[in-house]
Amino acid sequence: MIKTMTRFRIKAGLRAAPVFWWLILGMGPAGLRASTAAGRPRAAVSLEAGMFRAGQAAFRTLYGNGISALSAHVRVRLIDGLWAAAGWRTVKAGGATAIAGPAFNEEEYALEFEMTSIRLGLRYAFDLGRIAVFAGAGGSADRYEERWVDVPGLGGSGKKAGWYAEAGGEYAVFRFLSLSLRGEYTSVPTARGSSLEPDVNLGGLEAAAGLVFRF
């Protein structure tokens, strides 16, 4: 995992190198402190379900306007409103091929698409009592695969780096449990494509809602 992240960091060429090293080396002790200290939560785990709308029309033509997404994040408070976040996200969809250019027979083949991302980022939250609002951003390491269900060998897969930005709010139902509502924008350029879209970016907009467990 650390190895993957390190490779990802180098690949992505992110400028925030010191922050990442601090996060990786310091997360264990910080989490331990959070669970034992009284007062304001120092760590949180969120589980969310979302609806993803791809940014490129080609993707939407093939897989529809909205596809389901699941994500889980772990956050650790660094200083007052600033949180470090590590997360996992997956989107999965079924679809069908489309005709690029003139269409006559409109031959069609079933498709499957799946993308799993691991992310690291920072979030700043304003605590307004039971409600908190936040905004954040980070990098992602993304693994994607597209398959033509009935035609072995056709499709494409790969590993790429991307980024995300998010904003949203949390409502504290209990001291240890909040509801969250979040929007995020992702970008995953693949530098690959096809007749339909020569330069595929697997990013888009997502609206997600879920539960946040705070410690």
Next chain:
Amino acid sequence: MAWKNRRPRGGAAAVAAVAVLLVFSSAAPPEDTVLFRIERADLDRLSADAAAGLFVVQELQTCLLASGPAALPGELAEAGVPAVVLDGKAEGKIYFLVRTPRPEEGDILVGLGTAVPLEERVWLFSPASGDPREIIPPAFRLKRLDLDRSVVWSRGAPAGETAAGAVEAIVPDPRIFEWVARVSNSRLTETIQSLQNFQTRYASTAACENAGTFLYNRFVQLGLACEYETFTFSWAQRQSRNIIATLPGKAVPNRVVIVCAHYDSISDEPETLAPGADDNASGTAAVLEIARVLAAAPLDYTVKFICFSAEEWGLYGSSFYAQRAKSRGERIVGVINMDMISYTDSDDPLLEVYVNPASRWLADQYLEAAETYAPLAASKITDSSATWSDHSPFWDQGFAALCAIEESAGRNPYYHETTDTLDKLNMNYCTSVTRASLASAADLARPHVVRPAPPTGLQARSEIISSLFAAVKSVSLAWDAGPASVAGYNVYRTTTSGGGHVKINSRLLSEPRFSETMLDPATTYFYEVTAVDGQGLESDGSDEVRDDQNNDALPN
């Protein structure tokens, strides 16, 4: 002057090797042209370019007769190819290749001019005076050499080696069986008798010219277009005529199969009596009989029936024809020359078929046709030194040619005698050889078949089926349905417009449409379709279409 006519070799890098050898020589002041021989066995030491640069006057089985500047033999020797100079001053001289009846008889030539043995029974001869035909006994066979022309020769395989897989197996054609059956023993006999009745056909005599007119009239009676080809030969500037009858091809008339024989004759009393029944009224009668049977036969290629003259003087008629055919770019598929095809002392006679290495495929085809249709047992003999009849000038010009001739073991004892008459001949044997030659010629010229018309109205549309990371092309073809005689269609595809089409349907298509998918979206494909009738005969290809040719048309 031979040297002047050497092929151009100046700037071409490809002939660098020979240039080193030869440009040096040509840079020197004009010098004598020498005639020399090199052994075939030594040719391996010569680069391909240097070998191609040789000016070869005659190809023989064991050696090449070549000419060049005086310094060339020395330079060749330095390259490890010993060249034996035969004549240090060959310009303006007239040379013949002489085949002696027996090995020891070459000595006769020595007293008559310059004579050098080249191989057993093959001599190079330049007469001291007079025309060699008039000073050398008739049993000696002559070929006039042309020192101004380099012949086409093959560096390749030595004698006797068979050409591998050169000929497709003959598919027996019932029409050829019918034609072969129509070859008439009595007509052959009648023609030989008629030719013998001219008393002599010694080229230069009036009787020979009358025989030529007789042959011309026979061809005309068969309804064939016929022409005289007049040429000059011998010291005395004599003239004679080749008789050329043409049966035009139905499909590819510019490809030509030649069936030929010499009609002139010789004996030791040539001016008055040279009946030449076996040599070569027999071959001439076969040409006429094959022409008679095939006159109405539908063949794809043109067949030319040629009776050559002045063969006995040194292959003059056939040399004249072959050179002119080469100059006018005649596309000769193969030459079947018959010379002495009716004498045998065997109950089970064999036919000998002589070819040079480049013509071995033709002998294979002839042997298979003979066995399939005649039937007749024949043996193939690859011998570049078999220069003694009218096939040889065709070899010199690079055409495939063979000579069909009776078995050498029991060759005619009346050869070139006044006693070479019809009564000595075996006309069943003559009939069999004629049948074999007819079958070979008809097979070579491709019996015409009426094929279905190519389909019309071929249209093609293509679409690209794509996902995010992959795409395939799908092509749909449709064409006009053929007439009821069409049993189905085949579809051919290529990625190079105009050629290389490969059939892509595994079974005959019953409907006039076809589609395929999973093609490379980045490749442009081109299609042709053919129609196939109930007998399995396939049409030529339709007009070719590009896969997206009709994408702009209104949707279906």
